[in-house]
Amino acid sequence: MNAFARRAEPNSIAAVIAGARAILGDRLSVNESVRLQHGKGEDSTTPTLPDAVAFVQTTAEVSRLLALCHHHAVPVTPFGAGTSLEGHVNPVRGGISLDLSRMTAILEVNAEDMDCQIEPGVTRQQLNDHLRDQGMFFPVDPGSVCTIGGMCATRASGTNAVRYGTIRENVLGLEVVLADGRVIETGGRVRKAANGYDLTRLFIGSEGTLGVITKIRLRLHGIPEAMSAAVCQFPDLAGAVNTTIATMQSGIPVARIELLDADQMRACMAYSKLEGYRAAPTLFLEFHGTHAAVREQAEAVEAIAADFGGEGFAWATEAEARNRLWKARHDAYWAALALVPGWRGITTDICVPISKLAEAILGAKGDAEARGHTTCIVGHVGDGNFHQVILYDPKVEGALERAWEMDRLIVARGLALGGTCSGEHGVGLGKREFLEHEHGVEALAVMRGIKTQFDPKGILNPGKMFRN
Ligand SMILES: Cc1cc2nc3c(=O)[nH]c(=O)nc-3n(C[C@H](O)[C@H](O)[C@H](O)COP(=O)(O)OP(=O)(O)OC[C@H]3O[C@@H](n4cnc5c(N)ncnc54)[C@H](O)[C@@H]3O)c2cc1C
Structure with a gap:
């Protein structure tokens, strides 16, 4: 069945809205703009509106609401901050969007x-x-x-x-x-x-x-006694990726090792006003431990990086300089989207065994360039995980579909290398098609069995995780 196909009966929805209002008062909203805000996450999906949004504040309220929705077989889609990237929060079969963002104790x-x-x-x-x-x-x-x-x-x-x-x-x-x-x-x-x-x-x-x-x-x-961040730039993407692989294989306990390719670095320099760097493949690193351990780890990685052409291994120990660097890294997604004004992006999330990282990243970038896509790579490469933001012009017909084709190609390469379609963003609507390939028919059947056991009426975030 299509994820969007089955909706609750109108009289069941009406009964739930009346019951939920009795529990929550004006924290139950049917306002159009509130429903729209809960219609999608930070992704490129088309919003689907819930029938109402419930702003809960206690476990008891959640329990009473779920019992009500279960009784009337009305869908419930939990909602946190709505930052997920794969259509996770879209209430594709309507019902209640259950907003938990006010439970902040x-x-x-x-x-x-x-x-x-x-x-x-x-x-x-x-x-x-x-x-x-x-x-x-x-x-x-x-x-x-x-x-x-x-x-x-x-x-x-x-x-x-x-x-x-x-x-x-x-x-x-x-x-x-x-x-x-x-x-x-x-x-x-x-x-x-x-x-x-x-x-x-x-x-x-x-x-x-x-x-x-x-x-x-x-x-x-x-909080560790000492923390030191470092930035190292490379003449090519291979040098940065191979430095990561050699660092991880040497067992150096880096706290952070993040890759930005030349396009992502260009985007971050413009967006976060980073000065003193080039638009070149770059590693952002951080080391935690005692003062002596931090120095030792940083010198070991600096030596590895030098073997792969890395230069300018600039250290920052002051909290302010480190925070500026990591703020820029955390803003990388927004920086990528700002690279071409008016364009939007979808982002991949593959994760591969560390020994396959170079093949995965260089292959993905090469494929994108060969097809004329503008992409930015940013990755938690110490874990073998990277994101490739594929930019597209929403005004051009078919551009989003072409971006999805590119996404599928990158995922297929990752899976062929023994990796996964999602290292951290999850399945939602966007990655459902890969689960059977990754887990096999029998394992997927076991997962469906677990879903049925926990949620026999299929009211909890229906249409997600499984294709039908
Ligand atoms: C700029 C940017 C950067 C990001 N960087 C990262 C990153 O580095 N690493 C990473 O892992 N992700 C990243 N993400 C993705 C996203 O932030 C994460 O998936 C995050 O965990 C989603 O949390 P949320 O509160 O926004 O959840 P939502 O988007 O509101 O919900 C996500 C899913 O969780 C369910 N859910 C929410 N709350 C509950 C609850 N209390 N009980 C049961 N189910 C619930 C929802 O139904 C939905 O299926 C990034 C996203 C953006 C936009």
């Missing part, structure tokens, strides 16, 4: 155990501001201002994942409201447990299709 911080519990609408920026005085930080840092609930639901990561892991490695436990309104807790506060099926990991990356996350227990990390 930091419930507990246990400094001695280095963990905390938060509500799903908290952003990493809010959490880190709260933690700073206590000498701890939460490391998972997507380049967007998104909710940590959304990060759990998409199995997100960021520039620090190479050292501190993705959200998967940093969540200890969850509170989840199931499709019929039951509330369960998964995991706990301990760092390890061998005590049954790992439900926490099942909900991480489930994209709102199995349950609604209402509390999150996170692992925290100590």
Whole structure:
């Protein structure tokens, strides 16, 4: 069945809207512009409007709403900050968009155990501001201002994942409201447990299709004694990629190693007013540890980079200079979109084994150039993950379809190299077509079985993850 095909009966929708209004009052909105804001994420999909948007504030409200929607078989699409990139939040079958962005309490911080519990609408920026005085930080840092609930639901990561892991490695436990309104807790506060099926990991990356996350227990990390950022530029893309591969294979514990190709660097220099660099393939690096360890790691990478033609290994230890650099890196997507005024972009997200990284990146850039596409590559290359923003002119008929064809070619190359269609952005609508190839028919059937077990009426974010 087409993802957009099945909608709830009009009288069921009316009953849910009346019931939800009784629970939420004016936090239940049927306003056209509010529904439009919840019609899509930061992607190139066409918005599909929910029938109403529910701004929830407590687990009890989520539970009552889900029980109501379950009773009337009305779809519910959880919504965090709406920054996802694959059509995740489009309510393709209408119903309720469940906005969790007002659940922003930091419930507990246990400094001695280095963990905390938060509500799903908290952003990493809010959490880190709260933690700073206590000498701890939460490391998972997507380049967007998104909710940590959304990060759990998409199995997100960021520039620090190479050292501190993705959200998967940093969540200890969850509170989840199931499709019929039951509330369960998964995991706990301990760092390890061998005590049954790992439900926490099942909900991480489930994209709102199995349950609604209402509390999150996170692992925290100590702010390192010393941090140093470095920028190194290369005469060609191969030099930058091969430096990454050799660094990872040497076991140097870099905290961040991010690639920007020449087009992305040009875009970032213009957008973020970065001075003193060339529009050339570039690595942004960061090292964490003691002062001695940081110096040792940086010198080791500098020597590797020199072997591949790297020059200008400029260090920055002051927080202000480092923050400017990483702000520019986090703004890379907006910088790419600003490269050609009026154009838009779609972004790939493949991840390959590190030994195949050069083949994947050089192949992807070569294919794009051969087809006349303007693309910017930016990547969490220490993990073998990169994004290629494929720019297109929305005024030209067929340009978006050509960009999607390019996207498919890049994914096909990644899969052929033993990689995945998504390292961190997730499946949503955009990557559903690759799942069977990646997982096989039987594994996909098991996933469908899990979905049916958790959500027998198919009300939770329907149309996502699976093609039909
Ligand atoms: C400029 C830019 C840079 C980005 N950089 C990165 C990056 O470096 N790394 C990365 O991983 N991603 C990145 N992203 C993608 C995006 O920010 C992440 O996928 C993020 O985790 C989405 O969070 P959100 O709060 O916006 O979720 P939304 O977009 O609102 O929702 C995403 C999915 O999660 C579900 N969901 C949301 N909240 C809940 C909940 N509480 N319970 C159950 N399901 C829920 C939704 O139904 C949907 O399926 C970037 C996006 C942009 C625009």
